Structure formats: C-alpha cells, structure tokens
Amino acid sequence: MRDIVIERLGPDDGERLRAIRLRALRDAPEAFGSSYERESPFLPDKWAERLKNPESRWMVATADGADVGLVCGKAEEGRMHLLAMWVAPEARGEGVGACLVDATVAWAREYGAEEVELWAVDQNEGARALYVRKGFTPSGRTMALPSHPHLTESHYVLSLLFRQARRQDVPAIVAMLADDPLGAEREGDLGDERYLAAFDRIDADPYDELIVAERDGKVIGTMQLSYLAGLSRLGAERCQIEAVRVAAAARGQGLGRRMIQWAVDRARARGCAMVQLTSDKSRTDAHRFYASLGFTASHEGYKLKLG
Numbered sequence: 463m464r465d466i467v468i469e470r471l472g473p474d475d476g477e478r479l480r481a482i483r484l485r486a487l488r489d490a491p492e493a494f495g496s497s498y499e500r501e502s503p504f505l506p507d508k509w510a511e512r513l514k515n516p517e518s519r520w521m522v523a524t525a526d527g528a529d530v531g532l533v534c535g536k537a538e539e540g541r542m543h544l545l546a547m548w549v550a551p552e553a554r555g556e557g558v559g560a561c562l563v564d565a566t567v568a569w570a571r572e573y574g575a576e577e578v579e580l581w582a583v584d585q586n587e588g589a590r591a592l593y594v595r596k597g598f599t600p601s602g603r604t605m606a607l608p609s610h611p612h613l614t615e616s617h618y619v620l621s622l623l624f625r626q627a628r629r630q631d632v633p634a635i636v637a638m639l640a641d642d643p644l645g646a647e648r649e650g651d652l653g654d655e656r657y658l659a660a661f662d663r664i665d666a667d668p669y670d671e672l673i674v675a676e677r678d679g680k681v682i683g684t685m686q687l688s689y690l691a692g693l694s695r696l697g698a699e700r701c702q703i704e705a706v707r708v709a710a711a712a713r714g715q716g717l718g719r720r721m722i723q724w725a726v727d728r729a730r731a732r733g734c735a736m737v738q739l740t741s742d743k744s745r746t747d748a749h750r751f752y753a754s755l756g757f758t759a760s761h762e763g764y765k766l767k768l769g
Contacts, residue, residue, distance in 0.1 A: 471711075523561055531549045537570075541579045585613060626672065672684070706718065
C-alpha cells in the first residue's frame, strides 16, 4: 500500500485545483451537484477565488507524487460542510477517502465547528459506506441531485459535540446525575461497580444509547435514548429521552436545547414516530424548557418504587 499524503492547496495552486477538480467531474459526473461543462470554462481568477476563501480549505491526497484525491471543507454557521469529495480510480481501495475525511474532520475541530455535514448520492454505495464507517449518520433529509435530478442524495451528519458514552465517562455522568437536589438523594459513590455494570448493559443493547456532550476533552452533558417497540400506531417505534443533565459550568449556554434537538433529529432519522420523556413534577423550569421545544404535557405519569 502506498503512502498517502494530504496537502492543503494554497492561493497560488489554482491550476492544480482546476486539473484535479475537472478530472473528478469527468470521472464521476453523477457524484457531484456541478458538472464538467459548467466548470471547465472557469477562468484562473475563479479557481484562485476558491482557494482564497478563509472559510474554505481545499485538500489534495497524493501518492507517489501524483494527485489522487480531493476534498473541500467549508465552514458556515458553526458547521463544517464536506464537499467535492473524490478519489481517483487507480487509488480506490487504498484508504485515500478515509484520509481525506479525517483531514476535514481535523480541520473542523481546529476551526471550532461542532458538526460536519455532507450530501452523498444514494447510488454511490462506496462513498456512503465510507461515511458511515467514519461515524456519519443520515439525518433523514433527501433531495434531487441538482446536476442529475433523476438521482437522489441524502444528508449525513457527524457531531463533534455529541458522541456515544465510553466506560471511562461513567464517573462524570454519575456526577451530573447527582448534581441537583433530587439526584443527590438517589445517587451513590461515583466508583460504585453497579454503575459500570449498568453501563455495560446499556452499551451492549442496540436499542439504548448513552450519549455525552464533550467540549475541549471534558464531558459537559449527558442523556440516554431508548428506542421502544410497540404494536400501537401500526407498530411504530418511539424514542424515550431520559436522564438529561448539563454540567454546572456549561449551563445557560444553550447546550440543553441543542441536546434535545439533536436527539429529536436522531429519532426522526431512525424513523421513530414519536419522542417522549418524563420530568419530575418539581422541575418546573424543565417543564417550561420542554414546552418551548414543542413537547406537550399530554399524559399523566405514574411510578411505583420497588426498593
């Protein structure tokens, strides 16, 4: 396997960008929203303009001195868009695409973006498989490919703020669960083995997700998502949100709202018919918060403690 090197194109690399971009458009015309016919007449100033945009970063993959891949990362409104992804036919299967995705995600983190998004043509199974391996998940949004309206493309998202919890996160999660009057009464020692046993069970269940929000290497939020099967509503699945907590130092910054919106989007992409949650009657601030997000207090909840 050849060594793959990722290079960032500079403002004087317009001709190099033009050559590899036009090759990509000729090679895979049904993979892009643009076309060779549209971009081949572009003058040098147009290619230089693309490279001078401080919100964009064009990167080329090289192998044995030849350009064999291209990607563009474009920052916008706190997100990073992964665009123009292409790998040359002679370099496919060598990990070039993975290197390009990794480089874009690394720049997104450096830039401070908390999400990377992209659109992939549904018929491009290789690209879609790569993105899923890299942690991207479909958002449920689709549209016709602008250059070939008979094809559809789907939207994929990689969160750099939210991720699946790991075993080493358990003490931080339990600390957040205990950090309020109700939690302080029911939680125990952070090192209690029963917490780890519960984590292992959740982690092994494909219908449960323990999620954390992480910023600058610190866990600052958590919630649990459970996907419940039922016969009602024609056998529809529903998403149950539980144990939503934000660390004290991160409160008042809109993180809780983003957590719930992310969970709702995740449930929608999965095909859930409903998102539901419960909140203790004493948490009046939380009730107003959930109402502001569109939740309705449509049911009375009952619980029976067994110990």
